[in-house]
Amino acid sequence: MVERVLIADDHALVRDGLRTVLAVAFDACELFEASSIDEVIATIEREADFDLVLLDLNMPGSKGLSGLAQLRDRYPSIPVVIVSGSSERGLVRSAIEGGASGFVSKSMKRSAIVDALRLVLAGEVFVPEQFEEASEESEEEADIGHRIDTLTPQQKVVLQLLVAGRLNKQIAYELDVSMTTVKAHVSAILAKLKVFSRTQAVILANKINYPGGAGTPPRR
Numbered sequence: 001m002v003e004r005v006l007i008a009d010d011h012a013l014v015r016d017g018l019r020t021v022l023a024v025a026f027d028a029c030e031l032f033e034a035s036s037i038d039e040v041i042a043t044i045e046r047e048a049d050f051d052l053v054l055l056d057l058n059m060p061g062s063k064g065l066s067g068l069a070q071l072r073d074r075y076p077s078i079p080v081v082i083v084s085g086s087s088e089r090g091l092v093r094s095a096i097e098g099g100a101s102g103f104v105s106k107s108m109k110r111s112a113i114v115d116a117l118r119l120v121l122a123g124e125v126f127v128p129e130q131f132e133e134a135s136e137e138s139e140e141e142a143d144i145g146h147r148i149d150t151l152t153p154q155q156k157v158v159l160q161l162l163v164a165g166r167l168n169k170q171i172a173y174e175l176d177v178s179m180t181t182v183k184a185h186v187s188a189i190l191a192k193l194k195v196f197s198r199t200q201a202v203i204l205a206n207k208i209n210y211p212g213g214a215g216t217p218p219r220r
Contacts, residue, residue, distance in 0.1 A: 090209035094208075
């Protein structure tokens with residue numbers, strides 16, 4: 001029984017389309033809408049319980065998977081399904097690893113979207129068919145993943161900030177460490193990733209959609 005669903009997308013036409021799909025499939029369901037991540041959080045705080053949140057990847061206050069990260073951190077018990085115009089394999093993998101209960105492409109047929117949501121509501125995780133068919137990582141992606149896995153937790157945070165476009169002095173401020181420490185982390189990252197510049201490191205990380213710009217890490 002689906003009682004409450006929150007549709008989060010900054011495009012009214014997309015929200016209207018999803019509302020129509022849900023209203024037909026779940027006729028007793030109460031539907032809510034939000035056009036920014038702040039509205040999503042405010043609505044959940046006000047209304048308390050939701051059976052499902054449908055979350056667009058990019059909207060005001062949210063870029064990439066940062067919105068998902070916020071919701072998983074604040075409301076871990078609410079299933080979140082990413083709704084995106086893209087279903088690129090690395091992006092899907094990153095979303096599922098980030099705690100999404102499903103990944104739905106906006107190009108999917110209405111019946112397929114309903115089937116996907118029913119699966120999630122039953123406690124399963126839904127990913128697009130093409131992702132399942134191509135579940136084997138490419139050799140390059142696997143190699144990049146192994147290199148990143150060799151980084152320490154702090155180095156991974158620094159890599160995230162590099163991907164987000166932060167300068168060394170910004171990283172130093174956000175992590176409350178010295179410039180010398182940041183430079184040491186960056187040097188170690190380049191060595192472990194087997195690249196010669198921060199630009200190459202970012203390009204490498206982007207090939208597997210390594211998270212960046214997912215909000216500012218707390219200062220120590």
